[in-house]
Amino acid sequence: MTHYLLSVHTVDGEVRPSMTEEEMRLAYQPLADLEEEMKSTGTWVFSGRLHDPDTATVVRTTDRGVLTTDGPFAESKDHLGGFYVIRARDLDDALSWASRVTAAVGKPIEVRPFSGTSED
Amino acid sequence: MPHASPHVDEAQIGRIFRDESGRSVAALIRVFGDIDIAEDAVQEAFAIAVRKWADDGLPPNPGGWITTTARTRAIDRLRRESRGRELLGEAARTAATDDPGVPEEVSPVQDDQLRLIFTCCHPALSTEAQVALTLRLLGGLSTTEVARSFLVAEPAMAQRLVRAKRKIKAARIPYRVPDDHELPERLQPVLAVVYLVYTAGLATPGAAALCSDAIRLARTLATLMPDEPEVAGLLALTLLTEARRRSRIRPDGTLVVLGEQDRRTWDRALIAEGQAIVRRCLRRNQPGPYQLQAAINAVHADTATADQTDWPQILALYDQLLTVAPTPVVALNRAIAVGEVHGAAEALAMVDELDLDDYCPFHATRADLLRRLGRDREAADAYRRAARTAPTDAERTFFERGGRGAARPSAQPAVERRRPGG
Numbered sequence: 001m002t003h004y005l006l007s008v009h010t011v012d013g014e015v016r017p018s019m020t021e022e023e024m025r026l027a028y029q030p031l032a033d034l035e036e037e038m039k040s041t042g043t044w045v046f047s048g049r050l051h052d053p054d055t056a057t058v059v060r061t062t063d064r065g066v067l068t069t070d071g072p073f074a075e076s077k078d079h080l081g082g083f084y085v086i087r088a089r090d091l092d093d094a095l096s097w098a099s100r101v102t103a104a105v106g107k108p109i110e111v112r113p114f115s116g117t118s119e120d
Numbered sequence: 121m122p123h124a125s126p127h128v129d130e131a132q133i134g135r136i137f138r139d140e141s142g143r144s145v146a147a148l149i150r151v152f153g154d155i156d157i158a159e160d161a162v163q164e165a166f167a168i169a170v171r172k173w174a175d176d177g178l179p180p181n182p183g184g185w186i187t188t189t190a191r192t193r194a195i196d197r198l199r200r201e202s203r204g205r206e207l208l209g210e211a212a213r214t215a216a217t218d219d220p221g222v223p224e225e226v227s228p229v230q231d232d233q234l235r236l237i238f239t240c241c242h243p244a245l246s247t248e249a250q251v252a253l254t255l256r257l258l259g260g261l262s263t264t265e266v267a268r269s270f271l272v273a274e275p276a277m278a279q280r281l282v283r284a285k286r287k288i289k290a291a292r293i294p295y296r297v298p299d300d301h302e303l304p305e306r307l308q309p310v311l312a313v314v315y316l317v318y319t320a321g322l323a324t325p326g327a328a329a330l331c332s333d334a335i336r337l338a339r340t341l342a343t344l345m346p347d348e349p350e351v352a353g354l355l356a357l358t359l360l361t362e363a364r365r366r367s368r369i370r371p372d373g374t375l376v377v378l379g380e381q382d383r384r385t386w387d388r389a390l391i392a393e394g395q396a397i398v399r400r401c402l403r404r405n406q407p408g409p410y411q412l413q414a415a416i417n418a419v420h421a422d423t424a425t426a427d428q429t430d431w432p433q434i435l436a437l438y439d440q441l442l443t444v445a446p447t448p449v450v451a452l453n454r455a456i457a458v459g460e461v462h463g464a465a466e467a468l469a470m471v472d473e474l475d476l477d478d479y480c481p482f483h484a485t486r487a488d489l490l491r492r493l494g495r496d497r498e499a500a501d502a503y504r505r506a507a508r509t510a511p512t513d514a515e516r517t518f519f520e521r522g523g524r525g526a527a528r529p530s531a532q533p534a535v536e537r538r539r540p541g542g
Contacts, residue, residue, distance in 0.1 A: 002292045090294040091244060113291045 001087045003045060003114040004094040008107050010081035012053075031104040038086060043097060049082035081107070085114075128173040137166055138336070140183035142259035146232035146379040147187050149295060152194060152207060155257070155285050161194035162186065168193075173497045177190055188220040233258065235295045241310040242293045249284035250313045251320075256281055258340070259317075259333045269327040270320065302349075311354050311410060312340050318358050322365065325373070331365060334358055352397050353411030356506050359394035360417035363387040375518040379426040391421045412441040449475045449481075456485055464492040483520060 007113065019027065038044035053072035060067050072079060088094040091111070098109045141162050148158035165186045179185040198204030240253040255261045255269070267277035287293065298306040314337045321330030338355040345351045367381040376382075398418040401411045415439045423429055436455035452474055459467030468489040476482035487502035500522070507519035 004291075075253070090292040091242075092294050092296075113292075115290065 001089060002094075004086050004088055004091075005110075005112045005114065006084040006086060006094070006098050006101055007080050007110045007112070008082045008101070008105055009078050009108060011078045011108060031101075034100055034104055038084070038097065043086045043088060045085040045087055047082070047084040053079045086101060128178055129169060132178075133166065133170055133173065136182050136186075138260040138333075139175055140186055141166070142236070142258035142340075143183055144187040144190055145257050146236040148194060149236060150232050151191060152198075153295075154207065155288065157194055157198070157207070158190075159257070160431075161190035161197070162452070164193050165190035179393075194288065213319075231297065233340060234297050234340070236342070237310055237344075237422065238298055238306060239288060239293055239295050241306075241313050242288075243306070243309055244291065244293055245284055245287065247309075247312070247316070248267055249280060249287075250309060251316055252277060252280050253284050254313050254337070255317065255330075255333065257487055259337060265329075269324065269330050271324065280422065307345075307348065307350065310341070311350060314341065315358070315410070318361070322361070322368075325512065325514070331358075331362055335362060349401055349406045350408040350410045352401055353408060353414045356394045356397035356401065356408050356414035357417060359390045359397070360414060360421055363390035365419065373514045373517070374521075375514045378420065381426075383424060383426075394418060395421065407440055407444065409441060412437055412444065412537060416441070429460075431457055435461050448476050452476060452479075452482055452485060459489055464489045468493065478505050480510055480511060480515060483496040483509060487519075 010068065035044065035047065056072040058069050058073050060069075078101045084097075086094065086097055088097065091113075094111050094113075102109045144162045144165070145155075148161055149155055152158060168189060169182070169186060173179070195208065198208045217230075236258060237254070240257055241250045245253070251270075252266055255266045256263065256484045261269070263278050263281060264274055266281075267274040272278070272280075274404045285355055314334050317330050317337065319330075319333060319335035321327050324330070329515060335355075335358050338351075338358050340401075342355045348497060363386050366387075367383075367385045368376055370376055394414065395418045398411070398414050401407075402415070416434055419430055419434050419437070435454070435457040438450070438457050442450050451470060453468045455470040455474075458470060468486070471482070471486055471489065480527075481507035483502050487499045487506055490496075490499035490502055503519050503522055507516050510516035510519055
């Protein structure tokens with residue numbers, strides 16, 4: 001088994017349609033079902049959704065000590081919106097989960113293996 | 121018992137290496153679960169073979185000898201390293217039934233090759249990496265040979281292979297044959313890689329060996345997947361194209377179009393083999409892009425002279441091809457057939473609709489149609505554009521000379537020409 005990061009990428013300026021609470025619940029239901037299935041099969045390790053990148057703060061060490069700045073680390077148009085950490089048999093297994101996540105969230109997913117997590 | 125043929129030369133061993141190393145590497149990857157270990161061990165076994173076979177002659181089953189020797193060598197080497205001992209433990213668990221003393225198990229070894237093909241052509245790898253891995257691991261080409269074939273510097277090609285193998289290991293790209301429901305999707309890049317190797321051999325001066333490498337791979341696939349009509353189609357397409365390869369280029373390197381080739385120089389044995397496969401495909405009646413392109417080539421190969429060509433049949437096949445592969449390149453080739461059946465004016469109207477400004481055959485076709493319509497000035501202009509976009513010197517020279525008897529269909533691959541590398 002290998003751990004994989006499935007990261008959900010969002011593009012800045014994508015307008016989200018305004019939804020009623022009921023529509024919202026319906027839209028998230030497939031994702032909730034999928035997460036439930038990940039948990040019951042022992043695939044799910046961790047997952048989370050992130051606030052927009054303008055809520056991010058960057059901390060770095062410089063010659064003059066620690067510098068704290070506002071904003072995301074990388075100035076790019078697309079950014080991490082949320083992620084899953086899963087345990088999967090191999091890449092095909094991970095890709096099949098990823099294709100179900102992308103179908104549920106309607107956004108592209110990047111699949112990347114964690115280093116040092118291979119186990120049989 | 122050794123055969124009575126001592127003094128085996130290196131060229132002979134080189135041929136055996138190309139034919140057999142893919143099978144051995146595939147078997148060893150199954151046993152050790154590691155591509156590098158498998159590759160190194162097979163290399164080492166061939167180095168031993170060069171010395172041993174020169175004295176003793178060829179063993180009865182050279183491939184089996186290589187696999188067995190490579191396996192023994194790999195086990196010896198792994199025993200000397202601590203990480204290797206762990207790996208060996210795993211290998212023993214997963215392959216407990218394998219007796220290294222048995223020279224060759226035919227059916228599991230065939231499965232191994234099939235697994236390796238699908239690993240090399242996994243959609244998670246770039247097309248360039250798929251091609252390089254397939255030629256290196258299954259085709260038995262050295263990194264130098266792969267680099268030279270695709271006009272890529274050797275360090276860059278070595279880097280590409282290292283990166284691809286690292287991804288296979290880190291991301292755990294599986295070593296298995298896809299399930300039936302995945303097969304249509306997963307077979308597609310496998311066929312594309314083999315065809316790409318073939319067309320690279322056609323297009324790259326001095327890389328003609330790639331054509332025979334591709335045919336060898338297509339033959340292997342056809343043996344391993346006898347029930348896949350598109351695999352048969354791919355083999356037939358490469359055989360029928362190969363039959364005419366030598367007549368495509370004049371001794372001075374310029375191009376000879378299909379209509380002007382000396383048909384007596386075509387390889388009748390390859391044509392007969394390709395046409396027999398096409399007939400079997402037609403009976404099966406599950407057409408796909410490779411089978412249809414093969415069928416078109418089979419029709420071209422059918423007549424002793426170009427003017428006897430059955431263009432209505434070719435047009436009907438292009439109609440089908442356009443349905444299953446609706447690309448501008450297919451539409452262009454279909455328009456050429458329309459030109460033969462319904463006239464140049466109708467064909468030109470179709471060609472002018474296409475957005476293929478960077479594609480040399482597009483300009484060559486326009487030039488030919490314009491000339492047939494007596495619009496010589498526009499034709500000359502189109503020939504200049506064809507020369508400017510020509511992928512090889514042979515084609516550039518041809519179009520600079522005004523392309524006598526320009527493009528005819530099936531001289532170009534109908535799948536968009538993407539050259540790996542660079």
